[in-house]
Amino acid sequence: MRLSETVVILSRFVCFVIVIILLADRAIGIRFPDRISEVPKDSSNQPLKTAVFALGSFWRSEAVFGCLDGIVRTTVGYAGGSKTNPEYRSLGDHAESVQIEYDPRLINFRQLLEVFWFSHDSRQVFGQGPDVGNQYRSIIFCNGTEESRLAAVSKEREQTNSKSSIVTTQIQQLGTFYPAEPEHQNFELKRNPFLLQLIGNLPEEELERSSMAAKLNGYAAELCPSKIQRQIDAKINEIIRKGWPILREL
Ligand SMILES: *[C@@H]1O[C@H](CO)[C@@H](O)[C@H](O)[C@H]1NC(C)=O
Numbered sequence: 001m002r003l004s005e006t007v008v009i010l011s012r013f014v015c016f017v018i019v020i021i022l023l024a025d026r027a028i029g030i031r032f033p034d035r036i037s038e039v040p041k042d043s044s045n046q047p048l049k050t051a052v053f054a055l056g057s058f059w060r061s062e063a064v065f066g067c068l069d070g071i072v073r074t075t076v077g078y079a080g081g082s083k084t085n086p087e088y089r090s091l092g093d094h095a096e097s098v099q100i101e102y103d104p105r106l107i108n109f110r111q112l113l114e115v116f117w118f119s120h121d122s123r124q125v126f127g128q129g130p131d132v133g134n135q136y137r138s139i140i141f142c143n144g145t146e147e148s149r150l151a152a153v154s155k156e157r158e159q160t161n162s163k164s165s166i167v168t169t170q171i172q173q174l175g176t177f178y179p180a181e182p183e184h185q186n187f188e189l190k191r192n193p194f195l196l197q198l199i200g201n202l203p204e205e206e207l208e209r210s211s212m213a214a215k216l217n218g219y220a221a222e223l224c225p226s227k228i229q230r231q232i233d234a235k236i237n238e239i240i241r242k243g244w245p246i247l248r249e250l
Contacts, residue, residue, distance in 0.1 A: 048072055049104045051112050051147075052079055052177055054095035054139040055120040056128025059187040060221065061098040064119045067218030067228050070106030074214045075099045076187070077179040080139050080170075086178050095137050099177050109147055113154045116140065119223075122158060123165040141174040148173070186213050188221040195220055198236065198247045215250050 055061050058076035066074045076098055083092025100112065120128055120138060127136045140155070142148040151171045159167045179185075185208050189195055195216050196202075207213045218224045219232045232250060239247055 048101045051100045051102065051109060052097050052141040052174055053116050054080060054097040054137060055116060056136045057131050058096035058098055058180065058184065063188045063218040063221035063223040065098055065100050065115065066214035067224035068107060068115065070103050071214060072101045072103055072211050073209060075179050075208065076184050077177050079141060079177045080172055088181055088184060091135055093134065095139055096135050097177065110150055113150060117154065117158055122167045122169045123162055125168050138169040140169060140171050142171060143174050186217045189213055189217040192220045200246050212250050
């Protein structure tokens with residue numbers, strides 16, 4: 001074989017290898033941009049409403065509500081006590097709580113109450129499962145008489161269904177809600193680096209404002225309703241298959 005022929009064959013081979021590498025990279029490589037900016041869903045001036053509940057560990061409470069359609073964002077914090085500026089290690093007489101901002105056109109207070117009752121055991125005294133203590137007590141916080149009425153009606157119904165065990169849930173007018181430290185916000189999502197990367201490694205402030213982060217936080221804890229859990233599964237699988245683009249909305 002002449003030298004020029006060898007060179008041609010060799011260079012074709014090199015091209016072939018490069019094409020294979022590029023194809024393989026496209027097929028298996030998910031390319032993540034450093035970050036994306038999410039336009040908050042409430043950028044139009046639709047009026048949002050706020051609700052606060054305490055139902056055990058706030059990591060879990062946030063995951064339960066964050067998944068639901070109509071929830072714009074969730075924040076964990078401390079409420080229901082008298083101590084000013086509570087902290088995780090010294091929250092005084094407060095309860096671990098979740099603040100929910102929601103679009104009342106998509107979900108209402110009555111539906112939030114149903115999720116509240118369904119998502120914890122209101123008959124356990126001062127705790128949920130292994131989490132025992134005053135900070136895990138069950139509270140519905142109300143803003144105004146209509147919410148108090150709905151809360152009382154729902155508690156009565158719950159008590160009727162609970163027969164002999166006492167429903168421990170307290171109903172209180174909402175006072176100050178103290179947001180918890182950043183490391184407790186979207187706690188379940190933060191334990192999942194893959195999902196964090198999938199939404200572009202948002203900086204903390206954006207993560208806390210993001211509706212998608214609230215949803216994925218519930219997904220990470222596997223606490224979404226099964227239909228939503230499956231929808232998110234499908235969306236993530238599609239992105240992995242395509243390798244592009246990043247997850248921008250759910
Ligand atoms: C209570 O409701 C009123 C009117 O709906 C609203 O303006 C106010 O911000 C609410 N307060 C809290 C703490 O959410």
